[in-house]
Amino acid sequence: xxxxxxAYSGPPKLTPARAFTEWRVDIPMLVLILLLAAWYLWxxxxxxxxxxxxxxxxxxxFIVLGLxxxxxxxxxxxxVYESVLFYARATQTVLLVLVGPLFLAMGKPLTLLIEAxxxxxxxxxxxxxxxxxKVVTFPAITTLLLVAVPMTMYFTSWYTHxxxxxxxxxxxxxxxxxxxxxxxxxxxxxxxxxxEYPYAVAMWITAAEVVGDAFFxxxxxxxxxxxxxxxYHAVGYPYGPSLATSQVLGGGIIWILGDFVGLPFxxxxxIQMMRADKREAAEIDAELDARDAAREAARAARxxxxxxxxxxxxxxxxxxxxxxxxxxxxxAAVPVTVEAVEPDEPDEADRPWWETDPRLTDRFKHx
Numbered sequence: 315x316x317x318x319x320x321a322y323s324g325p326p327k328l329t330p331a332r333a334f335t336e337w338r339v340d341i342p343m344l345v346l347i348l349l350l351a352a353w354y355l356w357x358x359x360x361x362x363x364x365x366x367x368x369x370x371x372x373x374x375x376f377i378v379l380g381l382x383x384x385x386x387x388x389x390x391x392x393x394v395y396e397s398v399l400f401y402a403r404a405t406q407t408v409l410l411v412l413v414g415p416l417f418l419a420m421g422k423p424l425t426l427l428i429e430a431x432x433x434x435x436x437x438x439x440x441x442x443x444x445x446x447x448k449v450v451t452f453p454a455i456t457t458l459l460l461v462a463v464p465m466t467m468y469f470t471s472w473y474t475h476x477x478x479x480x481x482x483x484x485x486x487x488x489x490x491x492x493x494x495x496x497x498x499x500x501x502x503x504x505x506x507x508x509x510e511y512p513y514a515v516a517m518w519i520t521a522a523e524v525v526g527d528a529f530f531x532x533x534x535x536x537x538x539x540x541x542x543x544x545x546y547h548a549v550g551y552p553y554g555p556s557l558a559t560s561q562v563l564g565g566g567i568i569w570i571l572g573d574f575v576g577l578p579f580x581x582x583x584x585i586q587m588m589r590a591d592k593r594e595a596a597e598i599d600a601e602l603d604a605r606d607a608a609r610e611a612a613r614a615a616r617x618x619x620x621x622x623x624x625x626x627x628x629x630x631x632x633x634x635x636x637x638x639x640x641x642x643x644x645x646a647a648v649p650v651t652v653e654a655v656e657p658d659e660p661d662e663a664d665r666p667w668w669e670t671d672p673r674l675t676d677r678f679k680h681x
Contacts, residue, residue, distance in 0.1 A: 376421025404564030531569025
């Protein structure tokens, strides 16, 4: 062990204290993160100066949580030990694929772009609504990519190329984040999206993502070979768990931490669903109030249009007051013909709202 430690030239032994103090400088990622933070703050300020509103919660989600977890993944201990410890790389993968993109999407950057820069934002919104965008962001495709991209990296030579090529490393960070951002963006629906799928679909897709994370993590744990064994043997990290144990820890992190990220996502979905139900209930109440007012107005109009008993001189056999001719058969019973009055046909407004409202009837068309 002493000879291994003497030959080892990487970062020192990872301890709980060093997890907070070990940082590295990755210039491309640092510059990109700072530029995104500056753009977001400037754009939010521009919206406010124009008289609009931009909540501090969105800013906190995007900058502090979204960009913050991105920075931790590539600049803090997961980035420092990514080429040394398998479980450090696994932690970095979860932060880049799931955690960072979730909070970036919650920050509503597309809405901010559209409100702050209407010219560019209009073109972006048209692109978002295009048919190509709808195809690319189909839930089955985004969920598959969310799991397939990191799995492909782990079980191919791509995994070790990240350690030997700086450009590949920086591109890999962005490639890992892309499917996660698209996944959360399309299902959260806080920004304009190509198609608004029902929340039930979002729940099913989230469940599929949870299963996919579990499959990925179990595949890493169950692999009898050491992934990137030649690389880790060459590094010769002399501390901590063995390579096999580190791989098991990494698979567990991918599985458990990946599934744990689904909890706040489900919470946000639940909040969005409750808000949507509240808006729909308010719309239904307004429609019912308007329908009741229209019905009462129609009844009042019918009542004011007549309907009293017929005048006496309108009956057959009555004396003609204008001619002075008396009734030739006084006291005789005069047949009076009364036309049957058909009851009013119930109009559309008199039908119960649940029989005509497409928001309910459409759900049972194929039942």
